[in-house]
Amino acid sequence: xxxxxxxxxxxxxxxxxxxxxxxxxxxxxxxxxxxxxxxxxxxxxxxxxxxxxxxxxxxxxxxxxxxxxxxxxxxxxxxxxxxxxx
Amino acid sequence: xxxxxxxxxxxxxxxxxxxxxxxxxxxxxxxxxxxxxxxxxxxxxxxxxxxxxxxxxxxxxxxxxxxxxxxxxxxxxxxxxxxxxxxxxxxxxxxxxxxxxxxxxxxxxxxxxxxxxxxxxxxxxxxxxxxxxxxxxxxxxxxxxxxxxxxxxxxxxxx
Numbered sequence: 001x002x003x004x005x006x007x008x009x010x011x012x013x014x015x016x017x018x019x020x021x022x023x024x025x026x027x028x029x030x031x032x033x034x035x036x037x038x039x040x041x042x043x044x045x046x047x048x049x050x051x052x053x054x055x056x057x058x059x060x061x062x063x064x065x066x067x068x069x070x071x072x073x074x075x076x077x078x079x080x081x082x083x084x085x086x
Numbered sequence: 087x088x089x090x091x092x093x094x095x096x097x098x099x100x101x102x103x104x105x106x107x108x109x110x111x112x113x114x115x116x117x118x119x120x121x122x123x124x125x126x127x128x129x130x131x132x133x134x135x136x137x138x139x140x141x142x143x144x145x146x147x148x149x150x151x152x153x154x155x156x157x158x159x160x161x162x163x164x165x166x167x168x169x170x171x172x173x174x175x176x177x178x179x180x181x182x183x184x185x186x187x188x189x190x191x192x193x194x195x196x197x198x199x200x201x202x203x204x205x206x207x208x209x210x211x212x213x214x215x216x217x218x219x220x221x222x223x224x225x226x227x228x229x230x231x232x233x234x235x236x237x238x239x240x241x242x243x244x245x
């Protein structure tokens with residue numbers, strides 16, 4: 001079981017997204033926690049580009065202006081989420 | 087599981103420790119993992135700055151938060167710091183995984199590693215729980231091997 005946590009300092013940049021994708025490919029974490037996405041909205045398209053095609057789910061909290069923003073992705077075959085909040 | 091992105095402001099951080107502690111109190115006896123960027127360190131060993139260390143009182147509050155909530159703070163493998171200022175003038179261990187005792191009992195042998203830093207000024211932090219990890223493999227040899235000709239050279243070459 002692997003959990004990865006990363007303050008990525010902005011996910012808007014395509015290179016950053018590639019780096020996350022590489023990390024997911026290399027480590028195959030059960031859960032990936034990304035901080036400081038600097039994104040107001042995270043959608044399925046973005047998450048797919050980060051995680052790849054294997055089964056996954058996500059939850060996010062929007063950035064406040066240009067700072068903050070959390071995104072949590074998980075392998076939905078390994079992790080079952082009962083509830084979430086902030 | 088809690089994912090934390092702590093504010094830099096001292097007072098706001100203190101409020102965060104308090105509200106988190108209140109939530110953790112409700113989860114005593116549960117398997118809990120608190121991970122994130124705490125924007126705080128526990129002692130001078132965990133931070134370095136060209137300009138010297140300031141704001142020592144912060145160590146105390148963060149350490150109290152960890153100890154009071156009975157959280158296990160695993161040592162960091164791979165490197166000493168997880169955040170690096172762009173110009174290299176400061177670095178700190180701002181990111182960590184904190185685990186409840188029950189988590190550690192359920193998944194023993196956990197270890198956290200700071201991975202290679204890329205485009206961000208923070209390293210990704212990985213918590214691994216490998217139930218099959220029994221530590222480094224022991225080296226075994228038979229004493230009589232030493233008597234074989236070329237043994238020493240063979241070992242030297244392969245080591």
